[in-house]
Amino acid sequence: MQEESAGDEEVWAKVLCECYGVDLAHTGPVLIGTETLSRRVRLSDGRRVLVRQYRAMADLERIRAAWEMSELCRVARVPVPRAWRSWDGEVLTSFADAAWVVSEEALGRVVTEPMTVARAQHIGLMLGRMHRALVACPPPAHGRPARWHTADAESAAACSELLLIRAAAQHNLRLDQLNAQLDQRRRDLRTHVPRLRAGLPGDLVAHAAHGDFTRTNLLAQEDLITAILGFHGEVCVLAWELGRAAFDPRTVANSPSWMRFALRLIGAYRAENPGLPLADLRACARIALLDLLFSFDGATTGGHRRFVRTDADARQRWAECQITIRRLLASLDDLESALVAVGRGS
Template sequence: MLAPDAHADIASVLASAYDLPGAVLQRLPIGQVTINYRAEVGGQVLFVKQYQDADLAAEQAAVDQTRLAGAYQVPVAAVRTATDGRSIVQQDGVALSVWEWVAGAVVNDGLNPAQQRAAGMALGRMHTAFADHPAGSGPSAKLDKWLHPDVERLEATVSKFLGIAGERAQRDTFDEQALRTLAGRRAVLHRIPDLLASLPALTCQVLHGDYSAVNLLFEGDELTAVLDFLPPNPFLVAYELGRIAFDPRTVVLDAGWIASGVNLVEAYLQTNPHLPAADVTACARVALLQLLTSLYGVKQHYLKPGLFQEDLDAFWLLRHAASQRLLEHLDDVEAALAQVAHSR
């Protein structure tokens, strides 16, 4: 819950640090980590991101990543600097950044073919831009952890949530859905080690960090902005490619989801043609492993609800359904990806 004077505090910072007096703020129903606003001031419309208990040095690095991607023709929102040149301002207990408003909307029901191509080409340009980033030259603790998940602990956590939902005196609709989906997840956890063991050596470099449908703005078929870059941290290229090509919305809502995923990958290879075939072929398997080892959404529901928990609940159900479909059709998906990888 925001304090009653939260808008006044932010407006005060905008006035003093940005010379933007009289801002009228409207909180936006987006974001699980930051609190976001639409600001109207002096005939302008701006986007204001308020940080909550954030590492502001890391957030500054994320702003720098946004600028670098923009230099490689990736459509991004432009950060508005304060009067003293800062990209992020911390003042009077408020930390925020200000961005130019970009027209467009998030596509929540799966990208169409033209949007898939736009998303794929932008990601290829971005990976090209970040390929030689200094932060990508060192070891990746994140990757090491990802490659060695504690399956027993994961199973124990699933069982814990099953217990919480099952022991409630009055179960609601989501409790019933959680009991079904968590039981389904527990039944396939034993397959994770074999899926990991079959992965080839894969490319690791700096990525966007959260390249997903919720961070892409479209006007019709045009990609107008890639949003919310994370600080530079090396990870698998196949992860980021597979995550957007086989986005849960596509996998669950699109009857031709395999062809749609391949369409995005083909577009990606137009702007990053040198990605090894092993990374291309493995991207769906990596996306599947990420889904199988994640309890995002249901975890928040039973331990610490997020800012928009109903959205997280729905996302858990969607991701679980996507994991089931990917697991069932993985051989077909990888055959299609291998054909693309070797025919460019």
């Protein structure tokens, strides 16, 4: 929703003045999110904020729950930008046939390189602290779809055929390579999904969680996480969210030390959230692998999703996921033994 026609500067100035009692001095667009038109705003008193305008079709109750959840995490010392409340006391306020949120500007940048030990540890600490804080959150109305747990492997294999047809229609120059990769994915889905699922705990812990705790929603300065963005306001399996963070494809595919970084992240998580059962902790690598097997993000160009913004990003994302799947498959037994040791503090 990054279109200037979604609202002019006069409307933005009126929102800030009439709903928050502050005056706009300057605005600039910023590319974050798929549901919002967002602008960085400098106020007349010199303060800087981020203003989000939500599209009319957005699920406002879900968005409100996500912002209230983020505020609960902020109070628990998780680095989340503070959302302002309007004169009516609302985080999500209505004005000019739209919904708006104003939050403090977050410092830092989205990190594009693989993790370091220090950054992995800080990510794990913040995720563990967040999960521990959100135990007290009323369960959101929405649950995160768990395709990795419930989707039919044959249907996912059939989806890969449709992707190949789309790639051919796009005159994809790497069609032969993509054909080989999708053929491998079909074999992986049919061969590995049943045994991977058979090794999952029967009752995985799920409660309110971020819902998209990935590299693209984390801002950092050096090795410190300075802001966590993009709460979805969903019930999630905690081991799924932990596994996605620990086995980030950017790191697994590009760093020879990926396993060490993942174990450091999970160890730090365990220190902050010791209540996650050992069986769930052990399963997080298996769940991350299943999640990747059912994901086709980046396989074709166009229609980019949350991880990618350009065709080059899509190709990189897809290539990194292929490498990550192979490395997790090859190392899963060793990983799960190491995770048990981490869980027991040994």
